[in-house]
Amino acid sequence: MTNKQQASASAGDLDLLDRYWRAANYLSVGQIYLLDNPLLREPLRPEHIKPRLLGHWGTTPGLNFIYAHLNRAIRMLDLSVLYICGPGHGGPGMVANTYLEGSYSEIYPNIGRDADGLRKLFRQFSFPGGIPSHAAPETPGSIHEGGELGYALVHAYGAALDNPDLIVACVVGDGEAETGPLAASWHSNKFLNPAHDGAVLPILHLNGYKIANPTVLGRMRDEEIRDLFRGLGHEPLFVEGDDPKTMHRIMADALDVALASIRSIQQHAREATTTIARPCWPMIVLRSPKGWTGPKEVDGLKVEGFWRAHQVPVANCRENPAHLKVLEGWMKSYAPEELFDANGTLVAELQALAPSGDRRMGANPHGNGGLLKRELKLPDFRSFAVEVKEPGKTVAEATRELGKFLRDVVRLNAEARNFRIMGPDETASNRLDAVFEATERVWMEPTEPYDVHLAQNGRVMEVLSEHLCQGWLEGYLLTGRHGFFSCYEAFIHIVDSMFNQHAKWLKVSRELTWRRPIASLNYLLTSHVWRQDHNGFSHQDPGFVDLVINKKADIVRVYFPPDANTLLWVADHCLRTYDRINVIVAGKQPAPQWLTMQDAATHCDAGIGIWSWAGTESSGGEPDVVMACAGDVPTVETLAAVDLLRKALPDLKIRVVNVVDLMTLQPKEQHPHGLSDRDFDSLFTRDKPVIFAYHGYPYLIHRLTYSRTNHAGMHVRGFDEEGTTTTPFDMVVLNELDRFHLAIEAIERVPDLATKAAHAKQQFRDALLRHSRYVREHGEDMPEIRNWEWPYGTVGTTTPQ
Structure with a gap:
């Protein structure tokens, strides 16, 4: 670490940053507890407290700490940063920070930047008619709710693909890190090309506890953590402690080193004239107490640095005068009178710490990807028609014909770099291999002379994890691009929960006028239940459609094209839609072809019809x-x-x-x-x-x-x-x-x-x-x-x- 890097943040800078962090913590606590008296300008009384205390405190101060430091780096280096909050229970912090930077009030003018706005901000949180407790679609700058753990990092990588100027700061909670999808997501760095993709900065937030137990990674020694993540292709930078003054300095230095490393990796890749070696990307490991800066004990029981800080550290504040006093002391410890002026507005010197315009993480356009979405260029699907002179006399493989169509979709959008195909090692197996006439599989690892269809600039992403395929595609779509996901029908069930979460996200997003439409999530389910000649019962399950039908009607569509020409029509249609989830079920085996392209278009446009010729x-x-x-x-x-x-x-x-x-x-x-x-x-x-x-x-x-x-x-x-x-x-x-x-x-x-x-x-x-x-x-x-x-x-x- 150079002296210049060590001196990048002065003591005065860090003192202001600490006050900003205190403001975010104060607003986070207020959202969980308060109905009124938002600035504690009168003694706290039971009627000021919400009747139901909902929300999660434990992870929030760490998230606020990271947000404040990212703000400093954004202003210093003029960065475009998207913040992905893996711990979904950190919703209070995400709302607090977007409110402090001003993006929240711009989207929701009724939540003004004054005392009355603070009162409304507090009241709405986890309250009937208000907002959820997670970083939901209602939260500015968010593309990830985190209500279900495991998907933060894969979403981050999907967002970074083909976004060369974007840095995605992804906070991974140590509870989330125990999930299978998150564990697999660390391998996403093997698919990130620094020559034309953005960067992901993982921040592993180790506060030691889940709801009621220690976390696995939280109890691992630093040497084990370092060895684990070096093996996964990262260089960990450790930020550890509980003294805020010391921690601010360590964090500022670590972030400077991480960002300098990212710049160096990208510069080297973008100047290279030959194949580059897969880089070792930086990451930050933040060890801080769970419930940091909150009550150390309540009723003689340990809270800060323990699982009791996870949700609401001080309960029954309406009924218990002693607990009310603890809450008041806790909130006053942040000295709100030093943070907000007489009108209840954040003081000017602290407002100046936030980036401006769309450099604010809550206003980054990638967090509202529909703003950036460009229409996909599509070939004329009719030009790929299978000739059908008489029903049933022609035999063809429907998905093979679709592969030719997708090949040209790749070609037409090569310059825009806004279309990718995802699949778990099955693109060729699913007869879509014509796409390899236009592109290769992206692969940043070393290759052998006998390897085929591997390249560092490929547009097909294959990994034997349906979770990663789905998560990459979700992150890609949510930041304004287009894609296609093919999968064996039986194993799409692996992402049932991810489908659920994305469908819920779309349902809520469609009700928010400020959220712009994004491209639809398109599934092709093939190698289906009726043709598993060499696989058998384990590969026979058509039930994903049953799950899909449960969702809101205007979100989901399910198509069963009976032949190649109908499949081509359906695929073209689905790639033109937005804010939907389209499920296409089609076989890959040689089969009779029934309809001419003209009849197929007529039939598919209606969706159902009488085949009078039959x-x-x-x-x-x-x-x-x-x-x-x-x-x-x-x-x-x-x-x-x-x-x-x-x-x-x-x-x-x-x-x-x-x-x-x-x-x-x-x-x-x-x-x-x-x-x-x-x-x-x-x-x-x-x-x-x-x-x-x-x-x-x-x-x-x-x-x-x-x-x-x-x-x-x-x-x-x-x-x-x-x-x-x-x-x-x-x-x-x-x-x-x-x-x-x-x-x-x-x-x-x-x-x-x-x-x-x-x-x-x-x-x-x-x-x-x-x-x-x-x-x-x-x-x-x-x-x-x-x-x-x-x-x-x-x-x-x-x-x-």
């Missing part, structure tokens, strides 16, 4: 049975069942309905894409049997349609938790989703047909027995299954609703 109903009349399907394999089996029925029962009037947009099944009052009851009845009839072949768990279709007139006529077949490593057709047979079971179901549900068509039922049952014997003898499906084609050509067109 049915046998006469125009103007009603069918005897509706054969409905959602999903690529269910569509094949439905049409094969229709073929069986047409041959066995030529007088049977059959209607075929295909569903691409699952949300159309909901009533219009429940979802923007939902059908009106009248339109639903026109498709599914009011009283005819509906045999519905669905990709996932059958109950979901019942749930979506329970209020419809013909719900009692809905007979749904889907995944019934039966699976193994077997042939493709045997898989659908195990779950009774196959053509024979569907045809038998239709015969049994059409009135009077069960007796008249007994011979056909027997024929189909015999076929199932032949199948069972054949696959167990030959290890593959019967030729009549493998070689089946739709035999009727085009009769009519798709009739959208």
Whole structure:
């Protein structure tokens, strides 16, 4: 450390900084406790205290300490810094600091920078009609709530990608550091390219305790911490102690060294003419007492530096006069009269410590990424169309065709550097490998001569952690960019909780006029339940969609394109949307192609429709049975069942309905894409049997349609938790989703047909027995299954609703 670095902050600077920190701590305590008397200009009385004391103090003073020091560095070096608060319970500190710097009052003018504004600021916190206790979407400058621990660091790296001038200061709590996603997130530095990405400065906040226990990292020795993080690719700088004066000096010096190291790494990378070595990035390890500057003891029990400081250190202040006195003494220890003037405004010399304009962390535009979002350039999806002259005669791999489309998306946005593809080691496996004609996988580690598709400037990010893929993409989207996430269907469940948190974030953000729209989170779920030939039961679970449907209607969309052309339309549509989560479920295996691109566009635009070329109903009349399907394999089996029925029962009037947009099944009052009851009845009839072949768990279709007139006529077949490593057709047979079971179901549900068509039922049952014997003898499906084609050509067109 040079003398210049040591002298970067004078004693006077640090004294002012300490007062600023005290102001943030004071406001944080006030938010947890006070309804009134915000500046303690009269004795504290029970009626000044909130009836319910909610919020968390323990981590907050450390977060305020870091925020104040980052402010000094921002002003000194004119930095663009985004603050990510990993400990979600530090909400009081995030609100306090954005209020002190002025960004909070600019967004919420009713919370003025005076005594009345302070009273409102305090009252609203964790109060009915107010704001949550976490760094929620309502908090200026936040892209991370932290209500669920584990995602701070991966969000930080997602934000830094392709943001060369941004530094993301990410505070990782030592409780959060125990989670699996956070533990994996330390490897994100292997994917950060200092030549064109920004930097992440992790600040590991070790205050020693969780809610009621010590933390693992908090009890580790400095030597162990140093060895651990050096092994992970960081150089730790330690800031330890409890004396504020000493700690301010150590922190200022450590931050100066860390920022100088980041500048050096980036300068070297940006001047390099060849491949660079992966750098060792700085990080700060801050050891400070939990509940620092709060009461040391309450009722003779240790509080500061112990888990009792975690939430509300002094309880029952309304009912307990002794506790009220402790609270008053605690708040007065910050000397609010030295921090706020007669109007209740932060004194001028302290206001001057905050950066100005969008250099304030609460006003950094990356914290409101929609401000920076540029439209994605997209190729014409029609130019990638699979030629379909007759339904079912062409065979193609739907996701392989999508890969060609995504390849050109990468090319068109190469200069803007605002599009990335994430996936857990599955881009090629999911047949999207055409993208490697335009880019490579990003890889900062050493490479071998025989490696393929690895480069330091790649746009595809692969790591065998769904958590990291999701978190990187969330951070990328929340700071104004675009992306696409492909994953095996069964293992997307790994990020169920992350999906939940992002959906909640979007729901609240859409209600805040100052939050600008961000690009949608787009999932492609492939390698799906019906084609896991060499993986088996462990890879068979289509239930992610069930979770998705639980969210607010205007946030989620679910698509089941039955072939390549419909998949191309859906992908183009999803990449154009914003503030939504789109889930696309599509297979990667060779499969029949049903619709021309023109028909696919018409069908997908409606989301649901009658395939009149497949049915046998006469125009103007009603069918005897509706054969409905959602999903690529269910569509094949439905049409094969229709073929069986047409041959066995030529007088049977059959209607075929295909569903691409699952949300159309909901009533219009429940979802923007939902059908009106009248339109639903026109498709599914009011009283005819509906045999519905669905990709996932059958109950979901019942749930979506329970209020419809013909719900009692809905007979749904889907995944019934039966699976193994077997042939493709045997898989659908195990779950009774196959053509024979569907045809038998239709015969049994059409009135009077069960007796008249007994011979056909027997024929189909015999076929199932032949199948069972054949696959167990030959290890593959019967030729009549493998070689089946739709035999009727085009009769009519798709009739959208």
